[in-house]
Amino acid sequence: MMPAARTRTPTEEIVAGVWTAELRLPHIGLDDDFIDLGSHSLQGVAIIARLEQRLGVPIPVRVLFEEPTVAALAAWIDRQRGAPAAMPAEIIRLQDGSGPRPLFAVPSGEGGPRALYAVAKLVREADPRRPLYGFPGDPPVPTFTPTEGWVEAAAASLNTTVRLRQSAGPYLLLGHCVGGVIAWEMARQLEASGETVHLFLIDTRHPRLQTSTAPRWRGLAVARRWARILLHPKGMIRVARRLQFEVLRARHKLQWESSSGAVLPKAGPRRMVVTGAYQPEPLRGRVKLLANAKWHRADPMLGWGDRFADRMDVAVMQEEHGAWRDVHEAAIWLGSLLQELDPSPRRPAAADRPSLPADVAGAFAFDP
Amino acid sequence: MGPGLAPDDLHIWWIDLERIGAEGALLLSPGERARAERFRQPRDRAWWTASRVALRQILASYTGEHPADLRLTSGAHGKPTLAGASPLHFSLSHARERAAVAVAWGREVGIDLEPIDSDRDLSPLLAVVCGPNEAASIAALAPAARQETFFAYWTLKEAYLKAIGAGLSRDPRTVEAALLGEGQATVRDSVGEHGAGWSVRRLDAGPGWVGAVAVSGPPSAITTLHWPPEENSRPTSDHPS
Numbered sequence: 001m002m003p004a005a006r007t008r009t010p011t012e013e014i015v016a017g018v019w020t021a022e023l024r025l026p027h028i029g030l031d032d033d034f035i036d037l038g039s040h041s042l043q044g045v046a047i048i049a050r051l052e053q054r055l056g057v058p059i060p061v062r063v064l065f066e067e068p069t070v071a072a073l074a075a076w077i078d079r080q081r082g083a084p085a086a087m088p089a090e091i092i093r094l095q096d097g098s099g100p101r102p103l104f105a106v107p108s109g110e111g112g113p114r115a116l117y118a119v120a121k122l123v124r125e126a127d128p129r130r131p132l133y134g135f136p137g138d139p140p141v142p143t144f145t146p147t148e149g150w151v152e153a154a155a156a157s158l159n160t161t162v163r164l165r166q167s168a169g170p171y172l173l174l175g176h177c178v179g180g181v182i183a184w185e186m187a188r189q190l191e192a193s194g195e196t197v198h199l200f201l202i203d204t205r206h207p208r209l210q211t212s213t214a215p216r217w218r219g220l221a222v223a224r225r226w227a228r229i230l231l232h233p234k235g236m237i238r239v240a241r242r243l244q245f246e247v248l249r250a251r252h253k254l255q256w257e258s259s260s261g262a263v264l265p266k267a268g269p270r271r272m273v274v275t276g277a278y279q280p281e282p283l284r285g286r287v288k289l290l291a292n293a294k295w296h297r298a299d300p301m302l303g304w305g306d307r308f309a310d311r312m313d314v315a316v317m318q319e320e321h322g323a324w325r326d327v328h329e330a331a332i333w334l335g336s337l338l339q340e341l342d343p344s345p346r347r348p349a350a351a352d353r354p355s356l357p358a359d360v361a362g363a364f365a366f367d368p
Numbered sequence: 369m370g371p372g373l374a375p376d377d378l379h380i381w382w383i384d385l386e387r388i389g390a391e392g393a394l395l396l397s398p399g400e401r402a403r404a405e406r407f408r409q410p411r412d413r414a415w416w417t418a419s420r421v422a423l424r425q426i427l428a429s430y431t432g433e434h435p436a437d438l439r440l441t442s443g444a445h446g447k448p449t450l451a452g453a454s455p456l457h458f459s460l461s462h463a464r465e466r467a468a469v470a471v472a473w474g475r476e477v478g479i480d481l482e483p484i485d486s487d488r489d490l491s492p493l494l495a496v497v498c499g500p501n502e503a504a505s506i507a508a509l510a511p512a513a514r515q516e517t518f519f520a521y522w523t524l525k526e527a528y529l530k531a532i533g534a535g536l537s538r539d540p541r542t543v544e545a546a547l548l549g550e551g552q553a554t555v556r557d558s559v560g561e562h563g564a565g566w567s568v569r570r571l572d573a574g575p576g577w578v579g580a581v582a583v584s585g586p587p588s589a590i591t592t593l594h595w596p597p598e599e600n601s602r603p604t605s606d607h608p609s
Contacts, residue, residue, distance in 0.1 A: 038412030040463060041536055042482060042493075042522060049492035061496065062537045065446075 009086075010163030011055070012074040017167070018050045019070060034068040054168070056194025057081055081193060086156035088164060089139030094120040095132035100342035102131035103172045104162050106179035106186070108203075111137045119176060125331035127338045133165060135179075150274035151207075155185035162186070169195035172341070174334070177321070180204025181275040184283070191284050198341060201289045202330060203321050206303030207278045280308075287312045290333050292321045373430060375473050378588035380571060380581060381426050383467040383595045385418040392421030395436045419462040422595050423448075426469050430456055445535040459530050461579075468571075468579060469595075476584045478531030480523040483577050486515050497522060499544040499558075516578065520553075521545045523580035524568050528555045531566065531582035553580070 007013040012030065019028050022043055034044060044064045051073075052059050057080050067073045094105070094116060103123060107115035116134045123132045139157035141150060162171065171190055175183030180201040187197040229235050289312055291302050296316045301309060317329040373379055393401065400420050407413035424435035427450065431438070439451035450456055458471045459479040470479035494503050502521050506514050524545035529535055542558045551570045557563035567587040571579035581590070 032408065033406065036406045036408055038407055038409050040482075041526065042485075044536070045496055045540070046488070046493055049496040052496065053492050060539060062539075065536060 007070075007074075009074060009078070010160055010167070011078050012070055013163070013167060014054060015051065015074045015077070016070045018047055018054065022047050022050065028070060030071040031069050034064060051077070054194065055081075056192070086153065086160045087140040088161040089154075089157045090136055091161045091165070092116060092134050092136055093131070094134045095123055095128070095130065097129045097131040100130060101170070101172055102133055102166060103127075103174055103338070104158075104165075104186075105132060105134045105174040106158065106176070106183040107134055107136075108177035108179050111135060111179065115176070115179075119174065122331055122334065123174075125328065126333075126335035130338065130342075135161075147274050147277045151182055151185045151278040152189075154182055154274075155189055158182065159186050159189055162190075169197065171195060171197045172200075172338070173197060174200045174202070175204055176202045177204055178275050181207045181278055181280070184280050184287075185278065187283050187285070187287075188281060197283070197285050198337075199283065199285065199287045200334060200337060201287060203292055203295065204289065204302070205295065206305065206308075207275050207280060209303040282308055282311050288337055289314045290330055291316055293318050294320055373471060373473060374589075376588055377472070378475075378477065378581065378583055378590045379471040379593060380479070380590055381422075381469040381471070381593050381595050382573075383419065383422045383426075383462075383469065385415050385422070385462070385465050385467055387596050388418035388421050390414070390417075392425070393417050395421055395424050397436075397440070400440075415462065415465060415467075419460060419467040422467060423458070423460050423469055426471070426595055427456065427458060430471065443533050445533060445537045447530060447533050447535065459527075459581075461526075461530075466577070468573070470581050470583075472583060472588065475588075476531050476533070478527040478529065478582045479571075479579070480526035480530065480581075481571075481573055481577065481579045482519055482523050482526075484516055484519045488515070490514060490518050493518070497525070497540050499541045501544050501546070505546070517547065519578045520547060520570060520580070523578050524553050524555055524570070524582070527580040527582040528557070528563065528566060528568055531584065555582070 007016050007030065016028055016030070019034075019037075020026070023037055023039055025037060028037065045061055048059050048061050048064055051057075055077060057077055059077065059080075063076055064073065067076045105119045105123070107119050109115050111134075113136070116136055119134050120132065123130065135158055139154045139161075141153040141157060169190065171187075173183045173187055175181070181204060183199060183201070184204070187199045190197045229239060287308075289302065289304075291300075291314055293316055295302055296314075300314065301312070302314075304312060315333055317333070319329065393404075396404070396417065400417075404413050404417045404420075407416060421435075424438050424440075427438055428435040431450075431454070440448050441451045442448055448458075448460065450458075455474045456471065457473070457475055457477050458469055459477045461468045461479045461481045463481050463483055466481060466483075468479050468481040470477040490506070494506065498506065498518075498521065506517055506521075509517055522540075525540050525543045528543055528545075529538055529540070538559070543563070544556045544558070545568070546554050546556070547570070548554065551572070553568050553570050555563045555566070555568050566582055566584055568580060568582045569587065569590070571581055571590075573579035
């Protein structure tokens with residue numbers, strides 16, 4: 001349905017959509033009074049019934065008469081849901097597709113360009129027909145947000161954007177590593193508003209294990225990473241490839257469609273700390289988790305424990321953490337799960353698949 | 369004009385809004401005119417204006433005042449009343465091109481009139497409007513009969529909630545209606561005195577329409593009238609059995 005009004009939040013969009021359908025009006029302003037639109041009480045009750053069904057929030061009929069505009073009713077619903085309308089986050093279309101429902105991905109680490117390319121490469125292999133969106137950097141979380149509430153606020157912002165791309169579920173979410181913690185909270189909030197969510201996690205450990213990897217300060221993290229790369233038997237090759245990647249990226253001026261056209265925002269190392277403070281609750285839907293062999297050997301549940309065990313399907317890949325970008329295992333895992341959800345008669349031939357410039361694609365083949 | 373309204377009588381006026389002249393708008397108060405101006409669709413504005421004009425003309429025929437001199441005020445939940453503790457009680461309902469007014473002396477009344485919308489999907493509405501007994505009764509019916517029964521329940525609830533002055537500030541599920549045949553019906557209110565002391569009745573509103581009226585106290589003799597008056601029309605009397 002076309003947006004009925006210049007809505008500012010997902011809830012407003014849903015409320016305006018239900019109003020226009022019920023009142024059979026082409027356009028409704030955010031501040032138009034329900035009565036002034038010529039509605040009678042049974043239409044009001046029908047609107048409430050639809051919104052309850054759609055949002056999973058009980059709404060007394062009288063609320064429509066107390067909050068008689070789209071803006072006021074949406075704000076009332078958001079207050080009930082405890083989900084203040086969040087600012088939409090930046091989003092990038094990583095893969096076009098005429099295919100089924102889109103997949104929304106929260107990349108690993110700090111959501112930098114390389115983490116996004118990694119997700120793009122995986123999904124290109126797994127399901128080339130599926131629209132794919134990724135979230136770069138950190139969403140616009142209010143600066144006063146406490147550490148303990150950061151993931152909730154970030155997820156609310158990402159969900160605002162998700163809802164603008166896809167107004168109703170079921171939703172498909174993919175989270176990689178620490179991005180999976182944020183995707184988890186997104187799924188929880190979407191489920192709380194009555195939606196169905198399919199959550200796919202790759203190498204996402206329970207958040208309390210994230211704190212142990214949280215660097216005290218940025219310099220140490222960078223030094224540690226470079227030390228690891230240089231001490232690796234193929235360290236110099238990796239460095240060369242990284243440089244090659246940056247050169248190619250600059251030369252091709254890779255432009256990703258960003259929702260505001262802005263330069264990709266850069267997230268701080270804070271993400272590792274704030275995700276560690278998050279306390280996940282079991283979800284309604286079954287979570288699909290792909291774990292690397294090393295972490296899986298140390299703990300088959302990757303720290304999620306018994307509390308989550310019966311709501312999670314864990315699969316194992318033979319690679320190390322981060323190395324899944326180079327292999328097909330993760331793509332096969334994700335591809336078969338997506339195929340189960342949206343069976344398609346045939347997979348298009350490799351030649352039909354959209355691709356990055358070949359030299360750029362080749363530069364993916366390393367571990368950051 | 370000035371139809372005799374006995375103390376125990378209930379007058380039901382059926383109003384054809386298309387036949388109320390636009391010049392009647394002069395009878396409205398500045399507040400009513402401002403309210404009418406806020407309607408976005410001219411048709412809604414015209415129907416609403418006509419319903420208030422007819423209401424003023426009908427009430428004036430009882431009080432003997434000029435229709436423009438009546439002072440109408442609103443109760444806590446928007447129920448219109450005559451200012452100055454007038455013993456003349458009334459209720460107005462309007463839907464599309466029709467309206468209905470119920471009038472009684474010293475007894476609270478509520479009326480509701482609805483067109484039966486046969487295309488409307490009832491499933492989402494049942495959860496918000498109907499109590500468990502009503503939902504079970506509707507589920508037991510053949511699909512063809514469900515629509516009319518739902519709208520009969522809805523008008524009975526609305527009439528009752530308007531009579532008690534609550535309107536839709538009350539959850540409609542807390543008032544359950546039951547149909548007894550011959551236009552007879554009951555409502556059971558799960559709040560307060562369970563609807564004791566109130567009488568409800570279905571009204572014959574013509575094909576494709578449903579109506580209901582609620583009044584405090586025992587059932588009344590109902591007189592049906594039409595506005596504007598038609599040539600050669602006589603009030604018809606309808607006494608409940």
